[in-house]
Every structure is written in C-alpha cells, then in structure tokens.
Amino acid sequence: GAVVSQHPSWVICKSGTSVKIECRSLDFQATTMFWYRQFPKQSLMLMATSNEGSKATYEQGVEKDKFLINHASLTLSTLTVTSAHPEDSSFYICSAAGATEAFFGQGTRLTVV
Amino acid sequence: LAKTTQPISMDSYEGQEVNITCSHNNIATNDYITWYQQFPSQGPRFIIQGYKTKVTNEVASLFIPADRKSSTLSLPRVSLSDTAVYYCLVGEGNTNAGKSTFGDGTTLTVKP
Numbered sequence: 152g153a154v155v156s157q158h159p160s161w162v163i164c165k166s167g168t169s170v171k172i173e174c175r176s177l178d179f180q181a182t183t184m185f186w187y188r189q190f191p192k193q194s195l196m197l198m199a200t201s202n203e204g205s206k207a208t209y210e211q212g213v214e215k216d217k218f219l220i221n222h223a224s225l226t227l228s229t230l231t232v233t234s235a236h237p238e239d240s241s242f243y244i245c246s247a248a249g250a251t252e253a254f255f256g257q258g259t260r261l262t263v264v
Numbered sequence: 265l266a267k268t269t270q271p272i273s274m275d276s277y278e279g280q281e282v283n284i285t286c287s288h289n290n291i292a293t294n295d296y297i298t299w300y301q302q303f304p305s306q307g308p309r310f311i312i313q314g315y316k317t318k319v320t321n322e323v324a325s326l327f328i329p330a331d332r333k334s335s336t337l338s339l340p341r342v343s344l345s346d347t348a349v350y351y352c353l354v355g356e357g358n359t360n361a362g363k364s365t366f367g368d369g370t371t372l373t374v375k376p
Contacts, residue, residue, distance in 0.1 A: 155307075157307075187366075194351070194366040194369055195308070195351075195366040196366070197365070197366075242305065244307045244308075245307075246307075252298065252310050252313055254310070255300075255307035255309070256307050257307050258305065258307045260305060
C-alpha cells in the first residue's frame, strides 16, 4: 500500500517554543491531507483538512493561529504548533487521501515541558 | 457523517476467530465502511473496506447485511499480535477515513 511518512516520530520542546511536524506522501500525490490529535487512551480527533495550494479548513474549537498548516506541494503538508504549552502534549497523526482509501502516518509524539 | 457504535472491548484467545460488529444506522447511500487497526503510539493501519455484502482480503473479512446498518469485521485465527484497537469508519469514497469521525473503537485483547 501507499506510504505516508511523518517526521519527527517524537519531539520534546520547551514551553513557549514552536514545533514543526512534516507529513509526506512518499509514492502518490495527495491533494488533501488531514491532521488528527490523539490523547492517551482516547480516539483520534480531526483537527484540520489541508488542501494543496489553499488554506486549511479547521474543525470547530481548533485554533488556526496556534496550529499552522501549510500544504505547499502535492506530497508535503506541515503542522506547526506555535507557542507550545504542556496541554499541547499529544500524539499528532496525519493522513493522506489516496485513490480508494486514506493512508495514515506513523504519528508524532509531542511532549512540551 | 454517520455515527458508529462498537463494543468498547473484547477478549479472545490465540487461534480463535474474532468478530467485531459496528452499528451505523444513519449510513448514507454513498458511504463506504472502512476498518482500521491501531497499535499504541502508531498511526491507524487500513484493514478492509466494503460497500455491501462480503469482502475478503488476506487478513480479514467484512460482512455487510443488505440494509447496511451494521457491519462485522471477522479476524480468522487471531494471534497475540492482533491485540490492538479496531476502528469502524463510515464515509464517502476515498476520503472516507481522511475526514471521518473516529468513534471510540474496540480494544481487542488476545490472550495466550
């Protein structure tokens, strides 16, 4: 199946700093990518839909100025957590829409200290 | 997007067949049903997708009755490595899981 790669797999940052997470579709072009957040022992929650060449669409309750999404090419979307705080610590997962199904990245564990 | 309901947890033993049923009473005509598996600290992995009747691949079967208001994921002869959370998603076409609402999922525990 198709491969979606996230980088980094885990990151620890200091409170107040910004962190960028990359999501790449390695063997197909993805005009649409999605970003999820998952807290321990909870399900995935959709944060935003990232469309190549246009602004991302954010779900209700997600701060667009805090979670910056850029989808500059058909194979790369980035999520930047700005001015991170401990409550932003979570597991962030991206997915890319393929021809018949969506493919998920391996996730990024963010810990803000 | 149709809401799904699954059992919160299930236990099984190695070598047994496991059937996980998902209810989706409000499924729309264009909706597909997709099942994903997730291990701790990993992204979900596609298992199987179907629209109606029965679909089978190398790892699972998916049974969908005529009214499509439910579906059953069947895992033959499970092993310890099948211990994971299983999600049933309902949505349109190829963006099915991309912009679908993840329910609580079913935590399957396979015991030796």
